[in-house]
Amino acid sequence: MDQTPFNDGLLRYLEASPTPFHAVAEACTLLDTAGFMALDERNPWTLTPGGRYYATRNGSALIAFTLGHTPAANSGLCLVGAHTDSPGLRIKPNAEILSHGYWQLGVEVYGGALLKPWFDRDLGLAGRLSLRLPDGQLASHLIDIREPVACIPSLAIHLDREANDKRSINRQTQLPAIVARATGAAFNLRTELLTYLAGFEPALAAASVLDYELALVDLQPPGLVGWRGEFIASARLDNLLSCYTALNALCAGGALNNRLIVLNDHEEVGSGSAAGARGTFLRTVLERICGSGEAFARAMAHSVLISTDNAHGVHPNHPEKHDAQHGPLLNAGPVLKINHNQAYASNSETSAWLRNACELAEVPLQTFVTRGDMACGSTIGPITAALLGVRTVDVGVPTFAMHSVRELAGRDDAWSLKRALEACFSAAR
Numbered sequence: 001m002d003q004t005p006f007n008d009g010l011l012r013y014l015e016a017s018p019t020p021f022h023a024v025a026e027a028c029t030l031l032d033t034a035g036f037m038a039l040d041e042r043n044p045w046t047l048t049p050g051g052r053y054y055a056t057r058n059g060s061a062l063i064a065f066t067l068g069h070t071p072a073a074n075s076g077l078c079l080v081g082a083h084t085d086s087p088g089l090r091i092k093p094n095a096e097i098l099s100h101g102y103w104q105l106g107v108e109v110y111g112g113a114l115l116k117p118w119f120d121r122d123l124g125l126a127g128r129l130s131l132r133l134p135d136g137q138l139a140s141h142l143i144d145i146r147e148p149v150a151c152i153p154s155l156a157i158h159l160d161r162e163a164n165d166k167r168s169i170n171r172q173t174q175l176p177a178i179v180a181r182a183t184g185a186a187f188n189l190r191t192e193l194l195t196y197l198a199g200f201e202p203a204l205a206a207a208s209v210l211d212y213e214l215a216l217v218d219l220q221p222p223g224l225v226g227w228r229g230e231f232i233a234s235a236r237l238d239n240l241l242s243c244y245t246a247l248n249a250l251c252a253g254g255a256l257n258n259r260l261i262v263l264n265d266h267e268e269v270g271s272g273s274a275a276g277a278r279g280t281f282l283r284t285v286l287e288r289i290c291g292s293g294e295a296f297a298r299a300m301a302h303s304v305l306i307s308t309d310n311a312h313g314v315h316p317n318h319p320e321k322h323d324a325q326h327g328p329l330l331n332a333g334p335v336l337k338i339n340h341n342q343a344y345a346s347n348s349e350t351s352a353w354l355r356n357a358c359e360l361a362e363v364p365l366q367t368f369v370t371r372g373d374m375a376c377g378s379t380i381g382p383i384t385a386a387l388l389g390v391r392t393v394d395v396g397v398p399t400f401a402m403h404s405v406r407e408l409a410g411r412d413d414a415w416s417l418k419r420a421l422e423a424c425f426s427a428a429r
Helices: 004-015 020-032 189-198 200-205 237-252 281-290 295-300 348-360 380-388 411-426
Strands: 037-039 052-056 062-065 078-083 088-099 102-110 123-132 140-148 177-181 208-218 224-225 230-232 259-264 304-309 335-337 366-367 391-396 399-401 407-410
Touching: 004 020, 004 224, 004 230, 004 237, 004 399, 004 411, 020 037, 020 052, 020 062, 020 123, 020 140, 020 177, 020 295, 062 237, 078 380, 078 411, 088 189, 102 208, 102 281, 140 177, 140 189, 140 208, 140 237, 189 200, 189 208, 230 237, 230 366, 230 411, 237 259, 237 304, 237 407, 237 411, 259 281, 281 380, 304 348, 304 411, 335 348, 348 391, 348 411, 380 391, 391 411, 407 411
Parallel strands: 037 052, 078 259, 078 304, 304 391, 335 366
Antiparallel strands: 052 062, 062 259, 088 102, 088 208, 102 177, 123 140, 123 208, 224 230, 230 407, 335 391, 399 407
């Protein structure tokens, strides 16, 4: 089957989703098109067998599900988890800095970002504004400035002869982004944002920007790279690639059984928020689907969660960073992630279940175990497993330059992960 439309859709999703807010808004559009019904957490829910539904929290997390004709207490659910956030540079509340004739924006590093790739790039600005409208009402508005309004220039090699050998980056003093020369009136970010918005929506000219959650965004678009176009290069592959595959797998299936995807925010900073995996979002939605008490416990005992977060591919310039027996290759299939210290939640039973589903779907499956002398990252898998008591397996697409401003993955692997998730949705549990 031709995977080109899928990959084209993935590239569009990546481009349209510079922040978790945009990623969820785009996901809602995809779900609306596929016939899903939007639910509001504040209202009563009436759910019917065969129905397709979704709900959001904070505008940055989303849960979508389809209901079969067997109660979840009797058959459980197949759940897929991913996250909408990525490491990067977030704008501080009082961001304007006047320094030596230039206006700069102060930033806070979000998550475990690779910082050097942020230098010398054309940077836009995107996120959520909280506005007071002319009638006194409060409203949220997404903004995505696809213009090079900021940059973080490197210090010239002539002034830093050890830049290629020993350079470290001070997050407070070396990351503020230049936005303007300090001539004329003072630079006020809130005023500039409102002027930009009013250019598209004149009615907002009289509004006020009370607060914002904004991020710097690399303006280089996603694309296929390599001599044969075998690789996807983009910002935010970790973990929007998994979000898109989960959405597509859910939309592609009929309502033959109970299926759910959860796209959490704040995974990169520990998941400790109302929209994160440590929050109540997933549990409260599941209780509205399954019921509480014994019905909920039975449903979780019947269920399985596939946590889909990116994996580390073997870098050909740094093979020593991998266990020689567990080195995933790009475009060789999704990666089963195993860590007996519970950084990943896979165990022998859930791994076997995933392997079986992939074999039936003819999807190749690789395995990753970190080196014994290196630390291991984690995912929402162990967190969700501990909170719900649900059997869990961790899987992801192999990636280079994870947490960089621009990451690299295999063109075929996202498609393979989507096929694997479809097989999991249909597999017996």
